[in-house]
Amino acid sequence: MVLFQRIFKQKDEDKEFRQNQKKPKMVTKKSKWAVAEAQLDRLPNDFKIFRSVMMNNPDKGSRHSKLDYVILSPYGIFTIKMNETKGVVKAEENQKTWTIDKHTEIPNPFIEINQHIEGLQHLLDSPSYQDYFISIVSFQEKSTFDIAPSFRKIASNELIVTEEELLEYIHRKIFVARFQFSLPLLNEESLDYIYHSLKSYQNVKGSNIKEKY
Numbered sequence: 001m002v003l004f005q006r007i008f009k010q011k012d013e014d015k016e017f018r019q020n021q022k023k024p025k026m027v028t029k030k031s032k033w034a035v036a037e038a039q040l041d042r043l044p045n046d047f048k049i050f051r052s053v054m055m056n057n058p059d060k061g062s063r064h065s066k067l068d069y070v071i072l073s074p075y076g077i078f079t080i081k082m083n084e085t086k087g088v089v090k091a092e093e094n095q096k097t098w099t100i101d102k103h104t105e106i107p108n109p110f111i112e113i114n115q116h117i118e119g120l121q122h123l124l125d126s127p128s129y130q131d132y133f134i135s136i137v138s139f140q141e142k143s144t145f146d147i148a149p150s151f152r153k154i155a156s157n158e159l160i161v162t163e164e165e166l167l168e169y170i171h172r173k174i175f176v177a178r179f180q181f182s183l184p185l186l187n188e189e190s191l192d193y194i195y196h197s198l199k200s201y202q203n204v205k206g207s208n209i210k211e212k213y
Contacts, residue, residue: 033082035164036082036138036163036166039166042167043071043073048071048072049070049071050069050070050072050199050202051068051069052067053068053070053116054202055067055119055123056119065112067081067113070120071170072186072191072198073174074184074185074191075173075184075186076133077194078170079116079133080135080137080166081109081136081137081138082163083106085100085106085139085140086140086141087101087104088100088143088146089139089143089145089160090146090147091146091147091151092147093148093151113137114135117130117135120133123197123198124197129186129190129194132185132186134157134159134173135159137159138162138163138165138166139160139161141163145160147160155176
């Protein structure tokens with residue numbers, strides 16, 4: 001009797017295992033970007049973080065697209081696009097498409113980010129901010145890069161990083177800017193203006209805003 005119970009129990013366990021194997025694992029946005037989220041939570045308290053920013057470029061029509069993060073800081077405005085793929089990324093400057101693992105092509109994310117920046121500049125109605133934008137494309141952990149060297153140089157305002165490098169590169173950009181400039185690029189008044197302009201716009205479009213206090 002005990003032997004039969006063990007056999008039936010083993011069959012039930014095998015059936016449950018097979019069912020679990022067939023179920024696709026649902027990966028939420030939060031879990032996919034958990035590393036990035038944990039890092040961004042460690043940014044200084046005077047930084048403002050906008051998530052899932054919907055923006056349109058009036059010159060390109062009314063189509064809206066999403067920027068994953070906009071981070072306001074005294075030393076620059078970080079515009080960040082998260083890429084959900086991982087692998088060997090091959091990218092050169094001014095290419096319209098990049099290659100992942102030699103066979104998968106993706107549109108150059110910096111093209112979309114630049115369109116977002118144009119939309120932000122139009123919203124702020126001031127050309128004086130155009131040199132303060134820093135664009136970052138982040139790939140999943142364990143990705144490797146075969147890319148133009150400029151995409152990894154801190155002096156560049158277009159950077160490619162892995163998710164776990166995101167905070168490091170933001171800190172390095174700020175560190176260098178503090179040595180380059182005697183005063184912050186954006187004073188408190190400018191940051192407040194940008195923040196409230198973007199907040200008002202996003203309250204209509206529906207994005208997530210996180211303030212650090």
